[in-house]
Amino acid sequence: MKKLICIILVMSVVLSLTACGGKTPAETEEGFVPALDTGTECSITVVGSYDNFEALEAEFDRFNEFYPNVQLSYVKLDDYNNILGTVLEGDDSPNIFFSHTWMMDNEKYDQVLAHMEDLSDPALRLNLDCVRPGLLKHDEEGRVIMVPVFSRSYGMLVNNDLFEKEGLSVPATWSELVTVCDELRKKGYASPMMGYSRDTSSCFMYTVAYPMFVATLADNPEALALANDLDPKAGEYMRPALEKIGQLIESGCIDPAECDKIEDNYTQVILRFFEGDVPMMICHGDTVSGTRKRESQSEAFTASPFNYSFTPLPLTEDGGYFIDSPSVEFSVNKDCNDLDMTNEFMRFLVSTAELDEMASVKRMISPTVNLSFDPVYAPFGQISSERIISPEVLGITDPLTVQIKLAAFRVGSGEMTVDEAVAMYGSFE
């Protein structure tokens, strides 16, 4: 009997050890396999505009499991968009830097673009297939010089517990939205919807208008060319979007005066939402990324936590749109030191697992085809494919975006009428 027990114990130990040791090779086979000398010593610097990028720093740690002697660091550059070119020209230029598709349409960044490596080069073996095709933009030469690491969309944060408490359903269509807002107002919520309104950056007017304008352009390809050319004739195509802002205000869904109390377009938007008395907070995905960290910073939320989610704005009777555009993209400085290891890191990072992991930590929308959302983003996962619009695929340019942004802000803030704004298309600066 003792012998039998000993054999069982020994076998258990052996099996346990086998199980313990078996995971790493399996993961390595299916996942990332180092292609360079894992003992390589070097430094890789990623520069960007984020104050914090702990999600990326977590990836550094994971990469260090394969290359323990590679020192990776993230550096936030002040005045990023202006200084990036200078930094890239410096002696100690970064290996990887934040980039945006609008840079490709701006000759000011030609110098920056000149530093960008073609990431679609087969020699680099980057798995670009893991990224949703609508998020990948090819330049005129067919190159991919930016890889999105996060995706952005437009919508509203919804306090689900509040809706449940008030016995209401989250609206999915325009008429439901108007009705729900009316009900909420009657229940004492002065402004059932809120959003940042102090300036154009991330203001709620733009968040409302942009998806509708893009959708309109998507339905009218001839208008897209006019709009991209900043032809004033394209102004008419803004009208439905601009009118929708007015309708929101006029129907009492949103009170601009209440919105003006929100001091900035990020932290204060989140903290105001966390007060718990805002049923719907209009914002874009970048703002949602800050919610997790600020849950603990909000005394109100800490005292009375509630369930919330990010959902498309129901601006039509068919529901809302999922405007799927890149938020942050990475480019590789082809003139940097240790380019091989830099590409190795990119090869490591551009994978479904790592991009999803990073999006999860940052609470951003993952750019992968997997579309594995955080539960907060669940409503976007339920949107039908025909209502998903990719501005990059459509060919929306940055100047166009500026026009709708300024027009929406000014209409929403009462600085001009819809007609005036429509007439001014192409001349907003």
Next chain:
Amino acid sequence: MKRALVIVPNLIIIGFILLFVIRYANFKVEESKQIVIAEYEKMTVTVNQIITNYLKDEQHLCDIWSNYVNRSAEAGTPMTAEDIVSYIRKAKISPEISGHLIFMDDPGLSGISTTENQSRPGDYSVSYKNISIFDNLDRLSDEGSVVNLTRAYTNPMNGIQSIAFMNYVQVLDPDTGELRTGLLMRVVPLSLLEQKLVFLKGEYESVEISLIDKDGNYIIHGKSLKNSNFFEYYKSYNTVTAEEYEHFKSEITGGVGSTTIMNSKGQECMVSYTPLDSLKGWYLLEYIPMDDLVERRVVDWLLPGAVSAGLIILLIFNFVILMIYNRKLSEAALEANQANDAKSYFLSTMSHDIRTPMNAILGLNEMVLRESHDDNIIGYSESIRTAGNTLLGLINDILDFSKIEAGKMDIINVDYSFVSVLNDLVNMVQKKAEDKGLAFNIDIDGEIPSILNGDEIRIKQVITNILSNAVKYTKEGSVTFSAGYEKIPDRPDSIILKISVADTGIGIKPEDMDKLFKAFERIEEKRNRNIEGTGLGMTIAQSFLSMMGSHLQVESTYGEGSVFSFDLVQKVVKWDPVGDYEDAFRQSLSERHNYREKFTAPHARLLVVDDTPVNLTVFTSLLSRTGIQIDTAMDGDGAVSLFKQKHYDVIFLDHMMPDKDGIETLAEMKGLKDTPNNGTPIICLTANAISGMREMFINAGFDDYITKPIDPDRLEVMLLQYLPKGKIAPASAEDENDDYALPDFLFHLDEIDVNSGLSHCGNGKAYMTTLKMYLDTAGKNADEIERFWASKDIRNTTIKVHALKSTSRVIGALELGEYAARLEKAGDVGDTETLDRELSDLLSRYRKLAEELRPLNEHDEAESDDKRPLITAEELSEAFRALSEFCASFDFDSVVHIAESLGKYRIPEDEATRVDAIIKAVDNFDYELIPGIIDGEV
């Protein structure tokens, strides 16, 4: 010894030692760690000093610039921005350092730089519009810092991470001619500050330096400390409550010290902190993973490792040694067990060997006592009985002690009559006391229940020991035996029997009390050397009492006497009181008389089996007056043969016999079916009295057992128990003088001492039987001795002479016996000369004596008053035919049976000689002669 008993304590001790070593090593490590941490904190203070000095120096240089500018303004020659930049270009030495002059009243926070924009050559304009580094400028100045420093930021002119030292200057606006306030910045690449800390490399390889403000925002950011805020970083990777978080913040900003945090990789890290001397509200942090810090510990794990290895080696060594010793001990134990077995065997043998002759001594002595009328002889005989009993007592003591020591002594509770116990005790001791002239008093509580349950034998043994000792050690005065009882309230079925023995003996000194219960120790050995005993009596008594849940108490006054007492719990079977025992005892004393048999049983028949003829003689003699018919057999086969033929009321079967011992014989008897002896009790006759024998005999199938030497009283008691009641009659009142009459001629034979013969054989009839057997075998024996001697077979000659010695002594031919003994001794030593010289003389005397005894046969016939039926010619013929057939088929058992059957009939005179010859042949085992006798050839 079980291995676990050795290994477990060893492992526990090793565990404790290792625990101590590890704890001590941990303590030393912790101590070392504390030293390292203290050094680390000291280093932080040093770094603080270096940084402070550096920052002060840089601030000082910035102040020199600003003072120069401001003094110019004060002197009425204010400098324009171009002048200032030009001045700074000249004043600064390091090309890495630049000066920025910013106009704070400009909405674009723009100004001019000493160096051109790296991406726009020739462009010296600079703007801090999108760089928020001036938020705390006023606050810091208000707090009286000697250094006005920005956080680390990206130099808008070259993109290099830098810090800037600042001071206000008065600048002439060339367009308006008025003075404007400008902010003069000495912009220093962060790398220069890091170079100042290069000395740390090698000392603390992975240390990282950070500067934070009160809110945790980094001014200078260590690379591993993620997030833009140290406190947020702490909160992200350390599970803390809000209170702990606040405490951590106040700890970091509260002074000099160190703390541990978890980093993003889950590693424990040491963070030492100190407020910057030069910058109020800014704090220096030094961060290092704990593993990198404690690598420098002084104590390594070699010590506990070496100790562990040493202890394990020691354990294995000890275990091996232990195993070796255990093996030796096992061997020794085996040898000891073998020795013990040998001792048991020796005791068994000794018991048998001593008890066998003791049987003869005491048994025959009993016959002397019964039958002798000569007072002298009776006196001598009494002495023999006393000495014999003493010797038996000594043997019994040794055997009992041996049994107790071996743990084989069991307490066997039976129902017993307390009066019977008293009788036995009193009978045993009273005589001894009387012989010594001591008064033997008894004081028995008449209310003691008559039938109790307990180990009667052991109780009797204990009291006997005490009483015997009392008598032994009392020269004059009295021995008083008292017995009383108490009821037990909680146990209505039991009583406490209270026994005490008081004497007026020599008493015991207090210092000797301890010796009393020690084996083989006798108190005052010299003084009591003449008193018999082994020194075991009290030890045995105490052991028995202990086994029965009691103990012996002694009160003694030296020179005055002692009182031994004990209390014993006994179950009560019958509450009838024993009555006035003293009266009964006194009456029995007055009626005491010489031995008479207790009963007669002439119709009862016994079979006694023993390989020693004398024992058979003693046995039959002891029961001669009971009239019991006794058949004897000298071996197992003979016994089985008789067992198959005749019915016996009781069978006594010797244990130790050659060829087939008693147990084997018993098994054979029990295995037989359809014999006349189904249900006949079979009692073991044994000289073995050592521990375990009783159980062995009962387990073997015997109904009871009796030890040799045979106690006549016990034998009679046993027969009364086992004989059918219908065959037992009261003892005859006939005078014992009406005994078997011996022929007169015997008393005139010179060679024979009749009294001696009688004493050996028990009674006259037995004597006569023995004499006839002597006579019948004499001729043959003499011839055999001559034949052996003629063939120079000294060994068998000696054996035969030995037999002649024994038989001659038994019949009282003492001189002949002595003669034979002398020649036996000569044979033993190989003295052929003596044998050659005297053997023929011995045999002549032997033959002469046989010739002189021949009239015994006539006497026997004459004395015969044969009432047996006369055998018919047909029956005799049939007997002869059967004898011939059985002899031919070597079925000698049947031959014996027929021969014995013939003995039940009177034989016609014409056949008497032939039948006698046949019976003699059978008695002498000369079966081969029988056919010849029948056929008339012999």
